Amino acid sequence: MNFESKLSEVSKRIKSSIIRELLKVANNPGMISFGGGVPDPDTFPRNKLAEISKEILENEHRFVLQYGTTEGDVELKKGYINLLKKYDGIDWVKDENMVITVGSQQALYLVGMTLLDKNSYCGVSRPIYLGAASAFSQRAPKFINIPLTKDGLDLEYLERELEKLYEIGEIDKFKFVYAISNFHNPGGVTMNLEKRKKLVELAEKYDFLIVEDDPYGALRFEGNKVPSIYSLAPNRTILLNTFSKVLAPGLRLGVIIGDEFLIRKITMTKQAADLCSPSLTQRLAARYIQRYDLYDEIAPTIKLYGEKKDTMMKAIEENLGDIKDIDWTRPEGGLFTWITLPKGIDTMEMFEMAKMEKVLYIPGEAFYVDEPDRNTMRISFCLPSHEEIHEGMRRLRRVIDKYAKEKGIEI
Template identity: 55%
Template sequence: MTEKFSKIALRMKSNVIRELLKVTSKPGMISFGGGVPDPDTFPRFEMAEISKEILENEYKLTLQYGSTEGDPILREEYISLLKRESGIEGIDVDNLLVTVGSQSALDLISKILLDEDSIYFVSKPVYLGAASAFSLRSDRHVYMSLREDGADIDEVEQNLQEIENRGELNKVKFIYTISNFHNPAGVTMSLEKRKRLVEIANKYDVLIVEDDPYGDLRYEGKPIDPIFKIGGQERVLLLKTFSKILSPGLRLGIVVGNKTIVKKMVTAKQATDLCTPSLTQRIAARYLQRYDLLSQIEPTIALYREKKDLMLAELERSFGSMEGFHWTKPEGGLFIWFTLPEGFDTAEMLERGKAANILFVPGEAFSLDNTCNNSMRLSFCLPPREDIIEGVRRLKKIVVEYGKEKNLL
């Protein structure tokens, strides 16, 4: 039957994180794999009360089809949140689209912007959800190397200049970046780099897609202005989500941008899923009206800060004296990028990890060319504290065994 599949279907690959989630329920398994929030952070009692009220009193709307653009109350409330949170002004409901999580937004972006010969910029390593969505439409990606303060902007400008010199600048559709606490790398783009990226995008007339699912989960340091605030809606498309700060089960993402782009995404969404569920949108809308979301997530931030610090301390204890091992030290978000010496293959090591009841995501999952083989992504948000300690101990054991077997240690 494979001969019936489309070219896009043949390029599809299974998501390694979704596959890992299938084995997380194995007894004794410790998972540093998926960026799955700690369920104890979900405001379940508050949402239960809201759900009962809106099902009883607003059932004609919440149990019915909704507009493709999204719940108008939710969009109004989110505009207020953006102003209070980041000082973003000058937008109205027509600048916003509510999607079924951020992954849906990435898919819609690929549908409306990418042709087979389109060029787009992504980081290396790259968020695998974005890589999956974009690569189905075009394989003409340009990598941006990541530094401790974000993407290498000199490299971005040099590559754009080279593309312009060969007469293909019109094929460059966007620069995709996760500005805060990058997935999987954990790094944050500095304010200086954000300003310079906007300048370069203006110079070459390129759209910036700023994905910011983790910006509210800052544990140290001061917040940095979003690229969207610096560049404005004519230059930047901003993606936000409720998945990390309220509940991933709501499946709610927000796109903020130029009305022409948002309108085209609405048209694409009509062919994809008609509308985002009315029920979950109204739950989120009433939650925002009733509670101060930024204050409500303070206990979550405190919990994740403690877990992050614990994992960093355990990595230092286990690998700090070993030559060639290093890892990022994020100021927020959910992930640490752990790099081993050359020669280690974390994809090959994954089966050993499963046997030892410890899961991680191999680095090659975060590339478009099967590189990053000697790195892995570690998530600290879900495991209890004792599992973080035991999990790093198990991780060291399989790293040492593999290294000695391959004559790498």
């Protein structure tokens, strides 16, 4: 049977995640991986979660083992609303402004399903978070790829593109700008306050939404906190967040916050997808954040990641710093740095050499929805030990030297 002929157009467009495929070798003996953006498992509060799990299974089984509402557990919503008040000064969010999702990836998928069509435009960073690219691409929109600079999106570029759409009468088809405001994945950069305000001004002028994705904002280990885009323009912003980086990714819990009308539409989309998020993990997270101060609890994690970031910056400088035209970002939080190598180096092609040298990274090619900058790579510093970071960078330098020599590239 010709199964290909039975596939939908959406299914034909879906591609396997490059990251998932490349990291299949991450657990090979002796391998040092800078690839996945997975939290350090030693930071998970497993004993406290085990205690709460026993309690809710014994005492709240009628809820945690049953179907829940599509909108999400009211106890978890209540706890998250309290966090927004306490740490972000956001005191206007109500139950109807929020829906709980199965991780932030489902949040991205639901936003794309709810807002995008084939004739839609949306603005995304260049490079873009792979999960967002995958979710939005299923709707086959027209992407406006906004260059990412050291302080966030290049809004002058965006404004020129918006003006072009206005002039040709297509501006009403521009749905949203997707922005990771803090510690961008993969770029590692943070959008400054001036650019956040400018983005809001553009949204008001050209009448579009802002989708602010903030999975890493709580993981700041230096510098000053910047007000969220959502706090500046709650009526124009859809805020996405997750418990994956501050509690445990295995819970698969994400949050969408926005205007009541939009949340109702997104909830209807979710209803068709999975009926509801798991009651058990929602109530587990709810009781945890009610019993413990989440941000006090993650303070040791932030310290750990900050120290590893410092080690990574030092190891890059010592091992790669003398390479001609090299550049890398210096994040104030989050899990990633973005390295740009000399022109002519193709990090996807070089990856096979890296595997032989037992060091892994994510080739930059994975983070584009247009023609990629092939001389780039994403490096994660959260999982390897300090010793592995230094040794991994030494291995990576050997790989770069070998590849450059074979290609006749002067570095």
